[in-house]
Every structure is written in C-alpha cells, then in structure tokens.
Amino acid sequence: MNLVKLSCLALAISAASTQLALAGDQQESKGFVEDSSLNLLNRNLYINRDFRNGASNSQGTNRAKPADERNGYREEWAQGLHAQFASGYTQGTVGVGVDAHAFGGIKLDSGRGRTGTGLLPISNNKTADAEVPDSYGEVGGALKARLSSTELKWGELRTGAPVFATADSRLLPETATGLHLSSGDISGLSLEAGHFTAYNFRDSTNSDDNLHTNYSDTDVRTLDFVGGSYGITDDLSVMLYTSEAEDHWYQHYANANYHIGLAEDQSLNFDFNVYRTDSTGEELAGEVSNTTWSLAAAYKIGAHKFTLAHQQVNGDTPFDYVGGDSIFLANAVQISDFNAPGMKSLQARYDLDLATFGVPGLTFMTRYVTGQGSEDAGDYSVDGDNFAGGGDSTYGGYNNAKWHELDVDVKYVLQDGPAKDLSFRARAATYRGNSEASNDYSDINEFRLIVDYPLSIL
The missing domain is CATH 2.40.160.10 (Porin)
Known part of the structure; x- marks a missing residue:
C-alpha cells in the first residue's frame, strides 16, 4: 500500500x-x-x-x-x-x-x-x-x-x-x-483525500475516458491524493497536498497566503505556491524532476488592486499535471500556463471594482505576463522522442522559447430584480512568441463572451 x-x-x-x-x-x-x-x-x-x-x-x-x-x-x-x-x-x-x-x-x-x-x-x-x-x-x-x-x-x-x-x-x-x-x-482545518480512475473532459460525454496528462500526452490509470488547508489566523493560511499519478510521478504541493491590513481601505496580500514532481514506476511521461513555484504580491487601495507575480520552473521538463485546472500557479492564465522547462515569467496585473464608483457588480481586470524558457533546458528533439507522447507532446524544442500574453476581462453581475445574478463576461487575450514558443502555442488573438444565469429551484 x-x-x-x-x-x-x-x-x-x-x-x-x-x-x-x-x-x-x-x-x-x-x-x-x-x-x-x-x-x-x-x-x-x-x-x-x-x-x-x-x-x-x-x-x-x-x-x-x-x-x-x-x-x-x-x-x-x-x-x-x-x-x-x-x-x-x-x-x-x-x-x-x-x-x-x-x-x-x-x-x-x-x-x-x-x-x-x-x-x-x-x-x-x-x-x-x-x-x-x-x-x-x-x-x-x-x-x-x-x-x-x-x-x-x-x-x-x-x-x-x-x-x-x-x-x-x-x-x-x-x-x-x-x-x-x-x-x-x-x-480551522479542512482535510480531503481522493482515488480516481476515469475522467469526463469538457468536450466529451464519456464518463469513462482515461485520466490524461496535459503536456506529456499520456494516459494515467489511477490518481490518488491527500491534503488539506489550515487557517493559522484570520490572516494567515497554509495548504499541503501530496499525490501519485500511477507510473508517472509523485507530486507534492504547498501554499502559504498572508493578508496584511494597512488601513481601513488598504491591504497587502502575499500568495506563495510550490509544486515538486518526481517520476515513479514505469515513468510513462519520461524522467521528471521538477520544482515549480510562484509568488504574487498584491496591494489593494479602495477599488483598485495592483499585483506583481514571479513564476519559475526548475527542471528539464515542463510543469505537467492531470485534470483541467490542477495548476494553482500565479502565471497560469487564459491561454498559456508559462510552464516551459526552465521558464521564468513575470506578471503585472490591475483589478478594478466599480462598485465604489456607483456601479455594483461591474469589475475590470487586465494583466500582462512575459516569460522565457531556459537556454540550456536540455537537448530535446523537436519530435519529442525523449518523452512519451511523441510529436504532439510539448516537451520538445523549448530551448530559448520566449512568449508573452495580454489579457483583458470585464464582467457585470445583476445585483437585484427577477434576473438577479445574471452575469455577462467578456474575455480577450493576445499571445505572441518566438519560433521556439510554437511548441506551446502559435500566435493567437482570442475573444470569449460568456453569459451565465443561475437559478435555485429547491
């Protein structure tokens, strides 16, 4: 066991x-x-x-x-x-x-x-x-x-x-x-554990699809995890998790979040995340030895919030994961995860809550993230022969990859009336990179419009 x-x-x-x-x-x-x-x-x-x-x-x-x-x-x-x-x-x-x-x-x-x-x-x-x-x-x-x-x-x-x-x-x-x-x-302590054997992806109706890695492009037979969060004080909380993707890797995660109140309408927040991944068993995703972390610092004054974040991948493989949202890192954004081998990335972000200006429910966000992969992350062939997943895997050809992404997000939520909680959200993203970055994505302009209307029947 x-x-x-x-x-x-x-x-x-x-x-x-x-x-x-x-x-x-x-x-x-x-x-x-x-x-x-x-x-x-x-x-x-x-x-x-x-x-x-x-x-x-x-x-x-x-x-x-x-x-x-x-x-x-x-x-x-x-x-x-x-x-x-x-x-x-x-x-x-x-x-x-x-x-x-x-x-x-x-x-x-x-x-x-x-x-x-x-x-x-x-x-x-x-x-x-x-x-x-x-x-x-x-x-x-x-x-x-x-x-x-x-x-x-x-x-x-x-x-x-x-x-x-x-x-x-x-x-x-x-x-x-x-x-x-x-x-x-x-x-103050929340604990959880799980054992999972199948997955239903966002564009699928099959509840028995295989669990699958996002970057090495391999099937995972089972995934087990255990962990939890603890509020040390009202302003300081920590999380600790460990998991095993069978015949792929052990992955461990830690988080610390600290809030500092400065004045009635001012505060600082620091959020630190770190993952450690080591291959195990048959190493179906190749040999993995990877530490990836991010640190974000946010200053809030009234309706405005300014955030700076740094993210870094230490290892000869990208930070990889199982599950669509299993990446709690600051610079994993709308299009890119900024998780190439050896990549260092920086983010500048601005949030605005227009309730202060008489429009409750209206929020605005924009961020810019730029990153560069290591120049000596490993001598990978473009077709990814060194790793399972082959040519469709994004493990190959990352040396000196550089890219950046600009996101804009506007959302409005109705506050009352018969359509209370009806929301309208527009998301725009621009992604650009050099030729090596094409292993992540090609150059993209993306626009999304989302209308959500929740109803409570019982």
Whole structure:
C-alpha cells in the first residue's frame, strides 16, 4: 500500500475519531428530502481563436487538407444547461444521500473546419469525415455518506484540489470518477483525500475516458491524493497536498497566503505556491524532476488592486499535471500556463471594482505576463522522442522559447430584480512568441463572451 493510500486511511480514522468529541454537520441534518437542493445554470458561450502570422487550425477537417487550405481560426457558439441535484442526508449517526447531475449543450454555430475550441465534441477528428454534433449531453451521479462533518462520496465528481482539479472553463464542466473523502471536524482545518480512475473532459460525454496528462500526452490509470488547508489566523493560511499519478510521478504541493491590513481601505496580500514532481514506476511521461513555484504580491487601495507575480520552473521538463485546472500557479492564465522547462515569467496585473464608483457588480481586470524558457533546458528533439507522447507532446524544442500574453476581462453581475445574478463576461487575450514558443502555442488573438444565469429551484 503506497503512501497516499495510507494517508487516506489515516484521514478516515482521524475524522471518525473526532466525531466522538465534536458535534458536526450530521447532527444538524433535517432529512434526505428536507435538505435537498436543485440548481440550474444556463450558460451561453462564444469563442473565437484567431491564429496569426501564418498559423492555422489543426482540428476538424483541417488536418486532412494541405496546410495552405486550412482555416486560420476557430469559432464556435453554444448554449449549455447544468442541472445539479443534491439530496440531504438521512438522520442518524451516519447519514446517506445522493447527488445527481444532467449537463446538456446545443450547437448554435460551428463548422467542421472552424471547430476545436473545446466547446463541442468532434467525431472523427482530424479527418475528412470530422463532424460536430448539433447537441450533446450527459447524466451522472454519486452516492454519499456523512459521519459528523466527514463526508465520503463515490461516483462522478467535481474536484478542486491543487493536485487534481476538474475544470469549468467551457460549456459543460468536467467530472472525474472515483472516491472522495473530506472532513471539517477540526475547527480551522479542512482535510480531503481522493482515488480516481476515469475522467469526463469538457468536450466529451464519456464518463469513462482515461485520466490524461496535459503536456506529456499520456494516459494515467489511477490518481490518488491527500491534503488539506489550515487557517493559522484570520490572516494567515497554509495548504499541503501530496499525490501519485500511477507510473508517472509523485507530486507534492504547498501554499502559504498572508493578508496584511494597512488601513481601513488598504491591504497587502502575499500568495506563495510550490509544486515538486518526481517520476515513479514505469515513468510513462519520461524522467521528471521538477520544482515549480510562484509568488504574487498584491496591494489593494479602495477599488483598485495592483499585483506583481514571479513564476519559475526548475527542471528539464515542463510543469505537467492531470485534470483541467490542477495548476494553482500565479502565471497560469487564459491561454498559456508559462510552464516551459526552465521558464521564468513575470506578471503585472490591475483589478478594478466599480462598485465604489456607483456601479455594483461591474469589475475590470487586465494583466500582462512575459516569460522565457531556459537556454540550456536540455537537448530535446523537436519530435519529442525523449518523452512519451511523441510529436504532439510539448516537451520538445523549448530551448530559448520566449512568449508573452495580454489579457483583458470585464464582467457585470445583476445585483437585484427577477434576473438577479445574471452575469455577462467578456474575455480577450493576445499571445505572441518566438519560433521556439510554437511548441506551446502559435500566435493567437482570442475573444470569449460568456453569459451565465443561475437559478435555485429547491
């Protein structure tokens, strides 16, 4: 039994023992039906990704065409619905319940040569027979049990751990299949552990897809993790996690966040994140020895917030991860993660909350990130022969890669009335790099428009 599984067992025993001393959430249970909830989210999402300086779309039917006949952009528009039901727990020392979800998407505009944004599935992708369906959907659920404030869930789940987090950045959210244990029995301390065996990606309806690495492009049989967060004071918190991607790597994560109040409307915040990744077992992603960290400092005065961040990758491979959002680093932004071998990157960011100026619900953000890979990160062949994943892997050819990204984000949320919480969000990004950066992305202009309307039914 490996370290992560032993840690999960220890977490279960610890959580169960604390129940004897603390009155937890289960003691407040009103019942399976009485505590049930049903929430709907209507999402309308448009994405346009324009490839610049001679680059082209490689998805859909484009791969079957000569390079000079391929579309130079991706453009899709779709409507989605998320329905999520969560039962309450039955009363008693141990309560049981169920969670269920139904997600559906409708194509409003797409095309066999314009697809590839991640909004919609593609059948027979990268062939002349590629098709984008008019609609798609999925249903799933999980069983759950609760003892005091310790919960165990089994089924299709959404996760948010720094070493394994599902994403919700397109039309439908991702889910993962497995076991998840969480405990809040100790005041100020949140613990969780998980064992996962399958994944449902953002543009898929298959709940039994393989877990997959984002950069080495390999399948992962199982992923286990354990960790938690602790609030030392109201202003200082820490997180610590460890995980194992079977036959790939052990990955460890730590975070410290410190808030300093300076005056009534002024404050400082420091946020530090670090990952350590070491290959193990069959090393299906190649030999990995990587330490990646970021440090962000933010100064807030009234409606304004100014942030500077530094991020650094120490190792001959990119920082790699499993799960769409499993990268809690300051410079992982809209298009790029700035995670090339040996890369050092800097970010300058500005946030504005216009509630101070009489427009509550309206926010603005812009940031600029620039980075450069190491000039001696390793003698990789462009086709990635040194690593699993081959030519489609982004492990090759990063020496002296340089790129930068500029993002602008504007969001407005209705504050009251019959459409309360309806939100409109526009996101624009510009990405540019040198020839070596093409292993990350080609030059891109991207625009996204997202309209979300949440409804609480129960």
